[in-house]
Amino acid sequence: MLGSLIVILLVIYGSYLALSFCRLRDRAYKTKLPCISFPISGLNLFFLALFETRMVPYLVNACFSSSLVDHINNNVFKYRWTVKDRFCKRYGGVYMHVTPTTLTCMVSDATVAYQICTSRRSFTKPLHLYESIAIYGPNVITLEGSQWAHHRRCTAMTFNEKNNALVWEESIRQTTEMVQHWIQQHSQNPHEFVLTDAREDILKLTLNIICSVAYGVKLPFKPIQRITADSTGGLFRDATTPPPGYHFTFRSVMEYMNKNLITVFMANSFLPKWLSRAAKPYFKKDFDAFYDLHQYLQALVSIAETKKPHDHNLLEGLLDSRRTGEHHVRYNQGLSDSEILGNLYIFMIAGHETTATTLRFALVLLALHQDAQDYLYDGIRQATYDEPASPSEWDYSSVYPKLVSPLCVMLETLRMFPPVVSVPKWTGETPVDIIYNNQSYLLPPGVLVSLNLGGMHYSEEYWGPNAGVFDPKRWDKQNKESFLAQNDGIEGLFGPGLEYDTIHRPVRGSFLPFSDGSRACMGKKFAQVEIVIALTTIFREYRVELAKVIEHETHEDMCQRAEKVLQESLAFLTLSMRDEVPLLFRKRSSD
């Protein structure tokens, strides 16, 4: 009886999937764009679970033809990046991808990507993908339309040059402390040491920077072991036990919330209220962390409201949007308390892992490519030879613009390993036209549009024959041989993150690590200042090489191992290396 019931249910479900597949394929064909079908949805939980293991992707790679492997990987969000530009070579820069439950328009054509980014009303953000991150309140990432415009106006003013100067100052302080920490850890030979796992330290570095620059909480790189954090004045300080009424210290709640995003979101956002209450014992830490961070953020807002703004952190900027006076009139009452908390939290989510993963990739790429590292070091020396010995005395506004080689390293890292590999858009309620290869195509309503950065960032059409090579010099305006030099003088190429006269610019729409148009990243300069000065602080003193993991490993073996780790990076929320590449740091004076 039960068996027959299961069979009947399976038949009904199978028929539903088959019908849905035919219907979606029909809609895809009607667009007249190339169409690729895959029999299993990338959202299918069983399929996803298989690809969470290491064995299944390994077997897929080992057993199937490279073309089939690409088809499978293209269907799994985590692996899609690995296909790079191979699908656009085969099917063109825009094609429809159909599964039994999804219809997606995949875009790797720069002109179409730019059209989409700049048509905000036709191509909105698929908000259902972002709902769960509004756990502390509505914010600039999770809204659309006039509500988004209001949040964008109120938050944009806080990302200014005064705040960037704070990023500069704090990044120097934190990076210097991080390097000192490495030296202390290797006190037997501080001139030459191996870092087997940089991940945790880099995550701590970028978290501390955002805590200071967004919230005004200055944490030392290395936690201080006090017994307890006391009342308001010491609420945010390091301690071994949390302050009264809290389960976590400020540092530990920030770390917990970042490391356990999925369970925190599940407990506090995905699950219906009755279910989350029933599951409380299993998610206790996630509830506690959510509650504690709420209290900490509220305390920050209360303290900041009673003080005169003084260090231009992002919180002060948000509060400024609702102070009386000129801003009040201009920004229509500013943001409410829950909107301020929502945005404060989202700045941490948007700005922490993205910058950490870029720095981690840059370290490994520079260790692999010593020529690029020489270029970086020469550029740093030229830019800073007449500056004081200690970076803490460098002036942001005069030194930052001279640091061209670290900027080029950052841009090249973002090209090859963009933290956000796919920018999602949505065609909404009505059909939308796109112009592709001078022809008009009508996309149906309710279609997900995926701006596929792997396709664009590796395309020889936009980057030349060495598109697959890490070559920071391609960006440098001094390099007249660069393929990008052909774009010099073309108007309108100042995309987000490319607002510098010292660099060449690619075709608009072909480089989208920060997206483009009115919904482009608000923290792009923040991230650039942070990464540029962090690289400068490390590489002016140290040369970084690949370290051996076994005694007789040859240089070639080390390079192959590092390259494999890079290529096996996976995109979850951000693209990230799954495994570590041990690095050897040599002090430059002892070269």
Ligand code: HEM
């Ligand atoms: C390397 C570092 C970073 C990268 C690659 C990056 C990338 C991006 C991308 C691709 C988007 C658009 C996402 C979408 O439309 O779905 C975005 C939006 C955003 N980013 Fe970043 N980001 C970085 C750092 C930061 C930092 C440091 C902050 C703030 C402290 C920040 C704040 C934001 C905000 C608030 C938005 C939403 C803008 C809106 O929807 O109007 N980002 N970022």
